[in-house]
Amino acid sequence: MGRKLLLEHIDVPGIETFDVWRKHGGYLSVEKALKNMSPDDVVNEVKNSGLRGRGGAGFPTGMKWSFLAKPEGVPRYLLCNADESEPGTFKDRYLMEKLPHLLIEGMIVSSYALGANLSYIYIRGEYMWILEILEKAIAEAYAKGFLGKNILGSGFDLDLRVAPGGGAYICGEETALIESLEGKRGNPRMKPPFPAVKGLWGCPTVVNNVESLATVVPIINMGADEYVKIGTEKSAGTKLISACGNLVRPGVYEIEMGISVEEFIYGDEWCRGIANNKQIKALIPGGSSVPILPAHLITKLATGEDRLMSYESLSEGGFATGSMLGSGGFIVFDEDQSVVRNTWNFARFYAHESCGQCSPCREGTGWMQRVLHRIVNGQGNMRDIDLLADINKKIEGNTICPLGDAAAWPVAAAIRHFREEFEWYVNHPEEALKRNYGMLKNTPTTV
Amino acid sequence: MVKVTIDGIEIEVEEGTTILNAARMIGGNVVPPAMCYYSSLEGSGGNCRTCLVEIAEGSTRDPRPMPKLMVSCSTQVQDGMVVKNKTSQRVHENRGAVTEFLLINHPLDCPVCDQAGECHLQDLSFDHGGAGSRFEEEKRTFEPIDIGNKIKLHMNRCILCYRCVKVAEQLTEKRVHGVLHRGEHAEISTYIQKAVESDFSGNMIDVCPVGALTDRTFRFKSRVWFLKPMNATRECKKCPGHATVWMFGEEIYRVTGRKDAYGEIERLDGKTAWICDDCRFETKDPKQWNIEGPRKINRHSVISQNHYEIPNPLKTNVKKSLK
Numbered sequence: 001m002g003r004k005l006l007l008e009h010i011d012v013p014g015i016e017t018f019d020v021w022r023k024h025g026g027y028l029s030v031e032k033a034l035k036n037m038s039p040d041d042v043v044n045e046v047k048n049s050g051l052r053g054r055g056g057a058g059f060p061t062g063m064k065w066s067f068l069a070k071p072e073g074v075p076r077y078l079l080c081n082a083d084e085s086e087p088g089t090f091k092d093r094y095l096m097e098k099l100p101h102l103l104i105e106g107m108i109v110s111s112y113a114l115g116a117n118l119s120y121i122y123i124r125g126e127y128m129w130i131l132e133i134l135e136k137a138i139a140e141a142y143a144k145g146f147l148g149k150n151i152l153g154s155g156f157d158l159d160l161r162v163a164p165g166g167g168a169y170i171c172g173e174e175t176a177l178i179e180s181l182e183g184k185r186g187n188p189r190m191k192p193p194f195p196a197v198k199g200l201w202g203c204p205t206v207v208n209n210v211e212s213l214a215t216v217v218p219i220i221n222m223g224a225d226e227y228v229k230i231g232t233e234k235s236a237g238t239k240l241i242s243a244c245g246n247l248v249r250p251g252v253y254e255i256e257m258g259i260s261v262e263e264f265i266y267g268d269e270w271c272r273g274i275a276n277n278k279q280i281k282a283l284i285p286g287g288s289s290v291p292i293l294p295a296h297l298i299t300k301l302a303t304g305e306d307r308l309m310s311y312e313s314l315s316e317g318g319f320a321t322g323s324m325l326g327s328g329g330f331i332v333f334d335e336d337q338s339v340v341r342n343t344w345n346f347a348r349f350y351a352h353e354s355c356g357q358c359s360p361c362r363e364g365t366g367w368m369q370r371v372l373h374r375i376v377n378g379q380g381n382m383r384d385i386d387l388l389a390d391i392n393k394k395i396e397g398n399t400i401c402p403l404g405d406a407a408a409w410p411v412a413a414a415i416r417h418f419r420e421e422f423e424w425y426v427n428h429p430e431e432a433l434k435r436n437y438g439m440l441k442n443t444p445t446t447v
Numbered sequence: 448m449v450k451v452t453i454d455g456i457e458i459e460v461e462e463g464t465t466i467l468n469a470a471r472m473i474g475g476n477v478v479p480p481a482m483c484y485y486s487s488l489e490g491s492g493g494n495c496r497t498c499l500v501e502i503a504e505g506s507t508r509d510p511r512p513m514p515k516l517m518v519s520c521s522t523q524v525q526d527g528m529v530v531k532n533k534t535s536q537r538v539h540e541n542r543g544a545v546t547e548f549l550l551i552n553h554p555l556d557c558p559v560c561d562q563a564g565e566c567h568l569q570d571l572s573f574d575h576g577g578a579g580s581r582f583e584e585e586k587r588t589f590e591p592i593d594i595g596n597k598i599k600l601h602m603n604r605c606i607l608c609y610r611c612v613k614v615a616e617q618l619t620e621k622r623v624h625g626v627l628h629r630g631e632h633a634e635i636s637t638y639i640q641k642a643v644e645s646d647f648s649g650n651m652i653d654v655c656p657v658g659a660l661t662d663r664t665f666r667f668k669s670r671v672w673f674l675k676p677m678n679a680t681r682e683c684k685k686c687p688g689h690a691t692v693w694m695f696g697e698e699i700y701r702v703t704g705r706k707d708a709y710g711e712i713e714r715l716d717g718k719t720a721w722i723c724d725d726c727r728f729e730t731k732d733p734k735q736w737n738i739e740g741p742r743k744i745n746r747h748s749v750i751s752q753n754h755y756e757i758p759n760p761l762k763t764n765v766k767k768s769l770k
Contacts, residue, residue, distance in 0.1 A: 168629065185626065190493040190521045356607060356626070356633030358494050363548035366631035370584040387581055394544035397515045398496050 002269065003230060005218040005238050006211070007254045010098050016133060018140035021101040027146055029220040033109045034154040037220075042113035046216060048224035050236040055081055055172075055209030056287065056327040057402075058311050061216075067196040068114055069204040077205045078116040079181065080107055080213055082123040082130075083165050083172040086287035087349055088329030091240035092210040094252040096123075096130045099214070100137035104160065106213035108146060109220055111158050114206055118159045122177050125167040134162050169353035173401045174207035175199075176355065187357045188401035209327075211240055231257030235310035239325070245332035248272035257310045261285075262299040264309055265332065278334035282418070285314050286326020288346045289406030291413030292339065293323050319413065336437055340425050343414040344372035350407035361404040364395040368411055375422065378429025385422045389415050449526040453477050454534050466519035466530055467498055471709065478709075479532050480542075480571050482549070482656045483608035484520035486711055487719040491613050492520035495606065496545045497571060501538050504529035516541055539575070546575040551582040552631065553657075554603045562658030564671040565744075567710060568606065589634050594624065595642035597663055597728050598652060602634050605659035611635060611651035618721060619645035635659065646685055649727040653704045653712060664728050665693075665701035674700055676744055679736040685723035689715050691742050692733075699731045705742070 014020040021027070033042050047062025068076060080103065084092040096103055103121070111119045123131055138160055141147045149157045163181055165171045171180045175189035178200050199205025215237060219227050228236045235257040241264070244250045249272045255264060265280070266273045274280050283298045284290060301307050302321035307314065314325045333339065351369040356362045368391050374380050392408035399405070415422060425432045448459045453470050454477045460469045468486070470478045479500055484492035492498075499516040507527030516537060519530070532538055550572060557563040589602035607626070612635070615622045623644075624637040637643060643651070651660045674693040679702075681688040691706070692699045704712040704722050712719050730736070 170629070190518070351630055354630040356629045356631065357609075359496055359545055359548045359606065362607065362631050362633065363551055366587065367548075367551055367582065367584070374584075394541065394548070398499065398541055398545065400493060 002254070002256045002259065003238065004254050005222075005230070006095065006099070006102065006214055006240065007252075016098065016100055016137065018101060018137070018144055021099075022144075025221075026101055027105055029217045030105055030108050030112075030146060031152060033112055033220050034152050034156060039113045039115055042109060042220065045224045046113070046219060049219045049227045050224075050234075051212065051215055051219060051227075052235065052311060053209055054211035054215065054239065054328070056086070056289070058325065061208060061212050064196070064208070065110075065114060065206060067194070068206055069197045070115070071204070075118065075203050076114055076116045077200045077203060078107065078111045078114050078119040079174075079177065079200065079205060079207045080119070080121040080210055081172060081174065081177060081207050082121050082127070082210050083169075083177060084127075084210070084327075085124055085169040085172055085353075086289065086327050086329055087346065088244055088284065088331040089242055089287045089327045090244075091242045091252050091328055093127060093130065094242070095210060095214060095240065096127070097133060100130075100134050101141070102214045102217060103134070103210055104137055104141050104147075106216045107160060108141075108151070108158060110206075110208065110213055110216050111160075112156055116206075117157050118161070120181060120200075121160070121162045122171070122181055123162055123164055124171075125165045128164065131162055131164055138162065168355075169349075170355045170401070170403060173403065176401065177207060178205060187355050188403075190400060232308070232310045232312070234312045235325075239309070239328055241309070241328045241330050243271050243330040243332070245330075246275045246278060246334035246337070247332050248275050255309055258308050258313075260299070261307045261309055261314075264330075265299075271332075274332065274334050276334070278336065280332060281335045281337060282333040282339055284323070284329070284331040284333075284410075285309075286324045287329030288331070288349065289402075289409060290324040290326040291319050291322075291409050292343075292417060293413075294417040297321055297417075319409070320416075323413070338376075338421070338435065338437055339414050339418040340372070340421050341376050341437065343411055344369070344376045346410050347372050347407065350403065354403060354407070358398075358400045358404075360395045360398045361400075361407065364391055364404070365407045367391055368395075368407070372411070375425050376432070378425065378432045380422075380426045380429075382423070382426055385415060385419065385426070449524055449528075451524040451526075451528045451530065453530045454532050460524060462523075464524055466500060466517070466522050466524055466528075469524050470519065470530075470532065474708075477532055479519050480567070480574065481520055481709065482567055482571065482606060483610060485610050485613070485654055487714075488610060488613040488617060488654070491608075491610055493518050495549070495608055497542055497549075497575075499538060499541050499545070501531040501535040502528060503531050503535075543575045543577065546571050547577060547581070549606050550576060550580065552587045552603075553606070554586065556604070559667075560601075560604065560658040561661040561666060561671075562604075562655075565710075566658060567656035587631055592636055593642070594637045595644060595648075597649060597724065598643055599661045599663045599666060600635065601659050601661065602636075604657050605635055606657055607633055607635070608656055610654040610656070611660055614651050614654055615643075615648070618647040618650055621645065646723045646725070647721055649724040650704065650712075650721050652727075653706065653721075656710065662701055662703075662727070664731075668700050669695055676742040678705065678739040678742045680739065681726065681730065681736050683723060683726055686726060687715050687718075687720045688722070688726055689713075689720040690722050690726055690736075692736055692738065694733070697733060699733055699736070702727045702730060706744075 009024045051061045052058045170176045171186040173188045176186040180186035195205040231237045242252045264270045283293045302317045311325045316322045347369040351365040354361045354365045392411045395404045396408040479498040481498045482495035498519045500519045502513040504510040506525035594600045623641045627636045676691050679692045693701045
């Protein structure tokens with residue numbers, strides 16, 4: 001069995017209640033941090049642990065914390081980004097649903113480290129039932145003296161609130177999240193200034209993913225020195241992976257960084273291989289925004305070494321032969337699936353979710369979506385494929401926020417690795433319309 | 448003061464100046480086009496991405512080039528920064544790309560658009576647009592919305608620069624218009640179709656870089672290049688009364704604010720001389736205005752082509768050789 005740091009007690013009945021959580025070692029990190037450590041000690045501990053942000057970009061959490069400006073007399077805020085909306089990613093949902101106290105515990109310790117006296121969990125609007133779970137857990141934590149004034153007699157005050165979003169993917173971008181929390185339209189802000197200097201209501205703010213904040217708990221409990229021993233040199237610790245697609249056993253798994261991709265897909269402990277004895281065709285290792293990998297690059301790197309589940313190994317070779325760990329949305333395609341149709345589906349998602357603020361993303365995502373829609377429906381031609389490649393090159397890097405890049409990368413990678421499939425759609429329009437993607441017979445496939 | 452080099456021209460500017468404003472101090476060809484930035488509207492800029500420039504050297508302290516193109520309207524200059532605008536191939540390509548993006552859903556109805564002749568999108572596509580379009584799809588369209596009897600909203604032409612939203616936010620008391628929906632369906636609209644009625648809402652027309660917001664009292668009256676722009680002033684209780692009146696013969700066809708070379712309303716005594724709706728829509732009798740004289744419109748070629756001072760080629764050559 002791989003080592004579990006976050007999901008260790010997930011199967012204990014009643015773990016979502018304070019008492020059971022406390023019995024299984026809950027809130028020990030709060031006691032340790034507030035009683036024996038200074039805020040800077042906590043920041044240094046997280047820095048030394050090498051924890052990288054679990055939300056997608058993989059930016060070192062400790063470094064993000066150390067950038068926080070600390071002017072006198074200005075409040076600071078910690079925001080938890082629970083606006084998990086990436087297609088293929090559902091790890092935060094599982095964690096918050098089952099272990100709400102783990103997140104609250106992580107937020108208390110992190111708020112203490114950053115000197116924040118008011119923290120928010122910004123949760124996506126579709127997760128309404130989790131909002132209730134969290135609010136119940138927060139009420140318990142208040143009742144037991146872990147939230148509120150003078151926590152554990154340390155003199156540290158913390159209020160924790162949950163704020164629901166309105167169901168926009170863009171509000172997972174940290175500055176759009178801040179705008180939305182302020183009650184405005186969720187448009188990303190221009191950077192600089194970064195939130196660490198000017199964030200929520202103009203005050204220094206840190207925005208972290210749910211899993212990053214939860215991981216602070218085991219780091220404080222076991223110490224950074226112990227934590228870095230888990231995983232690989234550049235990707236310490238464990239990571240939640242939400243595996244989906246044509247797998248025998250899809251689901252949320254906690255893996256130690258550095259197990260091989262082959263073991264994760266085919267191992268008995270994990271996904272147990274591809275469903276219905278099919279062959280694997282492609283893999284998206286980190287949620288819909290990251291480049292797709294073709295079969296020959298999934299388990300092996302271009303250099304012939306094994307590909308591992310870690311930040312550095314998955315991005316080995318750059319975008320030419322690699323991808324990204326991203327948010328851990330592990331999407332597997334079997335041989336019946338169509339990369340072209342899937343790319344259209346993602347393009348449709350990004351066109352729908354673009355905020356409409358800056359021109360390349362607003363116009364470009366819609367354009368790509370339309371061209372792909374035409375190709376999937378057998379009305380494409382060869383120059384459309386080059387046109388697509390050109391459009392995404394022109395969106396990438398020219399937008400305010402990373403949504404433009406996230407929309408461009410999957411299309412670019414699909415054309416890079418599966419160009420012949422795009423050509424097949426153009427050359428066989430009739431067959432393309434009849435294709436049924438391994439679904440039940442008579443399922444309509446036109447879109 | 449910090450030193451910055453733009454297209455090989457060095458200039459000293461105050462700290463905190465943006466690259467675009469530094470370029471405007473130099474003037475001429477090095478100024479990147481800006482469709483959404485408007486210096487007197489706080490928080491504007493960053494949306495249209497036409498002012499992207501390449502930063503070849505970040506600063507004296509850290510001379511590394513910036514990997515991405517930066518928007519010059521919101522990037523502040525650093526000491527020793529080297530910026531490439533006209534001289535960068537990457538900038539040309541990406542500005543062309545942005546122009547293409549802005550045009551794909553634009554109706555291209557210039558022949559019937561009141562803005563034609565003073566449209567920034569026309570200027571931009573003249574400088575950076577392609578000869579044809581690669582967009583074969585049906586263009587996105589919007590249901591027309593009536594926002595009152597003074598201002599005509601033509602959402603299909605809009606490039607979502609957000610300037611008018613900032614005008615509504617910053618100049619008028621009750622904001623009744625903003626942006627609805629998102630992505631390519633995002634549209635400027637009034638809340639539940641409420642008419643825009645405020646003393647200064649007409650300034651939306653002046654800030655609009657395209658023909659999305661036009662003057663209903665001037666609608667289809669004349670092409671702008673057939674009119675004589677005249678500087679004029681008038682006593683007004685609400686505004687400085689500092690305007691340009693557009694005349695045809697002895698008649699005033701329309702009134703606008705006085706715009707500078709970048710399409711921005713000029714400043715008067717340190718304040719932007721926004722004009723009120725009374726001056727703009729109700730005061731069309733030449734007797735009500737004190738007409739000072741013809742106004743030169745610099746940037747928009749077709750309007751005042753006859754007012755251009757054509758430089759004497761012989762003279763400039765002599766000057767160059769003397770140097």
